Amino acid sequence: MYPAPFEYHRARSVDEAISLLSQYGSDAKLIAGGHSLLPMMKLRLATPAHLIDIRTIDGLQYIEDKGDYIAIGAGTSHAAIEKSDLLKQKMPLLPQAAAVIGDPQVRNMGTIGGSLAHADPAADYPAAVLAAGAQLVAVGEDGERVIPAEEFFVELFQTDLDEREILTEIRVPVISGNTRGAYLKFPHPASRFAIVGCAALVTLENNVCSDVRVAFTGVASTAFRDSGVEDALRGQPLNESTIQKAAEQAAESDELEIMEDNFASEDYRRHLAKVYAKRTLMQIASAF
């Protein structure tokens, strides 16, 4: 397996990367950890003429406490997120998602920015950032813009990013004392991508769910928040019976086009979404 030839550019700064992107347009691809792009290039499913390496740009790899949110550099590896005590404490569903991506070697190289920008429908982070209510920071020629996670995932392998923009930072809100989150997945036995991944965040006030965020990956062509489950639980106490009821609503939206493949049929995926909604929410309930 050998990629087709390309020109290689090592960007030393975000600005340089943006100017290279502007110069080469759709002929160029950014590479960070390379664990989404390189496999496609080896199969020659992707044949960019120019590769812009942003892995070694200083200042893209960090996890910083900014008070009401945690800023994660887009170049931060899955392994760093998996092991971050700060995140474990303040947004634990993100390290939980990171810990089940691929395998240890993949987690050492793969980056959160790369995974999100690639927008694989079965990747783990998309559900996690949706449930977390993350904001994604993109920088382009015209400066910086902040994209809510809900607006980021457009279609299969397609995001709101312009081809001349770089995702530089992921901002995840810090959870309060009465909020808990979790991420659980049912992996494909071969690829270990999610057949269904469920991320959820629940806030309890006066023993009822005041805020509920439930997001799925692996189920449809993009990760999505499931308002059916969220609405059913909001305002309810968090117990097995309310969870069971809410989970029944998972993946039931009419607008949803559930993926189907040899491993999992539409029915089975929808069923797993309910099971994983229940299990994720039960784990949250047990964490209070």
Next chain:
Amino acid sequence: MEIPIKLTVNGEVVERRVEPRLLLVNFLRDVLGLTGTHVGCDTSSCGACTILMDGKAVKSCTLLAVQADGAELVTVEGLAKNGELHPIQEGFWQEHGLQCGFCTPGMIMAAYQLLEENPNPSEEEIRHALEGNYCRCTGYHNIVKSVQYAAKKLNR
């Protein structure tokens, strides 16, 4: 257009000019002649190409050689010191952790990182840490025992 790279491989500084599309594993195998690192798949699945880059286990089939510029690499050839096997290598030998040997270098390097981070892993932790490395011969039974052997020896 070839690009100059400079890196450390098994403690030796290496400088070469490489084609950008050259994969790191092919750089190791074809350019440096370090054929202990193997290629078993084309989907970043099997882990036969696992090496250490700056102390982390990585799949060298999913890295370009140019991305390793400035890095410090250790391959299976760099583990034994002065002819003395590393305890992980010794573990694989003592516990019959290999049969055909093809996955073994990658398996050893993955185990290396595990034991760096977790000197006393449980069986479940060992199995989980090796999920990125395929073996078709051993059923993993003796690989688990090999890592346990190494952990014991390293902790002594």
Next chain:
Amino acid sequence: MGKLIGEAVRRVEDRRFITGKATYTDDIKLPGMTYAYIVRSPYAHARIKKIDTSRAKSAPGVIAVFTGEDVKDVNGLPCGWQVNFRNGDTMKEPKHPLLVADKVRHVGDNVAMIVAETREQAKDAAELLDIEYEVLDAVTDPAKAIEEGAPLVHDDVPRNICFDWEIGDKAKTDDAFAKADHVVSLEFRNQRLIPNAIEPRSAIGVYDAARDKYTLYTSSQNPHLIRLLLCAFVLGIPEHKVRVVSPDVGGGFGSKIFHYAEEALVTWAAKQVGRPIKWTAERSESFVTDAHGRDHVTKAEMAFDKNGKILGLRVSTIANMGAYLSTFAPAIPTYLHGTLLQGVYDTPAIYCEITAVFTHTTPVDAYRGAGRPEATYLLERLVDTGARELGMDPAEIRRKNFIPPFDGVKQPGYQTQVALQYDSGNYEATLNKALEIIGYDKLRKEQEEARKQGRYIGIGFSTYIEACGIAPSAVVGALGARAGLYESSIVRVQPTGKVTVYTGSHAHGQGHETTFAQIVADTLGIPLEDVEVVHGDTDAIPFGMGTYGSRSLAVGGSALRKGLDKVIEKGTKIAAHLLEAAEEDLEFANGEWKVKGTDKKITFGEVALAAYVPHNFPEGMEPGLEFSTFYDPANFTFPFGTHIAVVEVDPETGKVTLKRYVAVDDVGTVINPLIVDGQVHGGIAQGIGQALLEEAVYDENGELLSSSFLEYAIPRADDLVSFEVDRTVTPCPHNPLGVKGAGETGTIASTAAVVNAVVDALAPLGIKDLQMPLTPRRVWEAIQQAKAS
């Protein structure tokens, strides 16, 4: 004697593997080497209308581009086993060309070979090759392939039937069914598997014009057979002008037995190009070109009396051969499957019919177990189903039907209803031991408790037999083998008493360099370090049939042992001469000859030296101490055992989790228990892979959907548990080592054990059968259906 046989000696070959110094074919780099890339068909069935090589030929670095036109005068790949139709007609054996000129017949079929200065250039040029295809309808399902009007794989093979075949007594079996109190019937597909040795296949062709000599380095399980097929059948070049080397080989599991087109192509083209050519498969190519395994569509029935005694077995199988006949393909569903249907049971009437068919899929051939897992699967599923339907314990029904113990010496071998004669067996002993290890009664109680809590735990049995080291040659020849199935050895005692042995067996993970050295050191009473085992090079070894079918120790090891006997015999004559004693007054032990009752002795090393410096030597005796031996066994060997799997099924997701796995095998005498256990572990894992994870899936157009490790799941470390293995020892009565073979037992047994366990777990829901692999979706769907009905 007896110091090293049975010892868990650490493998002597390991150091090169654990330090990264092994030499696999792709590790070899020769001066002036070029690289080949094979352009393959993206279609299952298509006519090649045009190939324009001009752009590819002028691409940077390209040395040559070969297409089907260039090799149209070269023979195709031969098949090594002939099975005739029931009516006596010869099986259909269409040409399997090295490169296809007219019509491609499976995805991955070889269309062109590009040779370039670098791998990258060869692959780049492949994209410039202009091929025009006319896509035709394809058929991949063997049951559909024999229907009238199905697309034909080969125009001259009506209904795609390669051959049909039967074994056993049909009338007697039908009669047994007519009289039965109870009949169990199952229909299933023993699904197609993809072997996936972790080392992809690789071949390097070299031609030395000055010496008119070819060398082929290849990742093969049997270099001599490759040389024979390459020379005598494909290229027509003289065998003594070809050297085939199989260096370190990264696993085979059957897939590297066969002669593949790439081996012939690089050898042939090396002469055309005048430089060495290396080809190494990418994993994507392995998926579509390594011979696949299994793929049987089966209807199987078992007749019982009301007490659970088996009265008869009736099997009808359609076996998928793929698009062409691979080297041993016809033997797998017939002589390695139909003849194993006696199992370990005293079934009085058996009948089996096989229809072998061509489809637009990758050729199917031996994959670890090869026919025997399929036989075991159907037997063990039927017996278990019978137990359930008759309300018997699965252990009890087996006990009731076992063939009674026989050692093959005091009691004769057991004559089956399906041609084979078992050598020795004590089947119940393995069951008893396995039950004890698993703690059967307690486990059943735990299962009962778990069920009350809504947990689905299952216990599954598999009591199996296998046939290893198929032989003797005269018999297998009569069954259609186009080769002998003996093995050779050379024992070369060096003048200093060190020993080099050469074996026609080939190790690709089995540890021959250790096991064979143990036999030598033990027999000659010399240190293990004084022995070197050489294998895998046709210029060094007289001839060999290679390693597959768990034959190495039983056949190759016995050839070695026979050679060692000759060394001792001649050594005794030399020692008698030097000690000035009569031969019969000498005894040989611990590496020295002693005159009985005296302290007069001479060491093995001294005798060796005398043999090569024969100043004082028996009159008329040839100098030297070296023997070449060919050993053709009297019969197959028949290992057996009992495996028990314990699983838990998550009823919400359908996911099966393996909880425990017990294996009690009897592989005869054990030379190295460490290695035997390792073989069993690996075999179990592969069988579990078939039960739970692995399946080659084609779509209706013949495209392989499970064409990479992203879709095709092989077991990983966290899919499995540590196995509890033990054994009984019933020696093989007909070979000098008493060994039977251990390479495939695990695979043969474990698939059925796991499936039986899952069905047992779900029995309270009324589930009686499940189709492999038992993916979560399939299990979940079965649960839904059971709940609905």
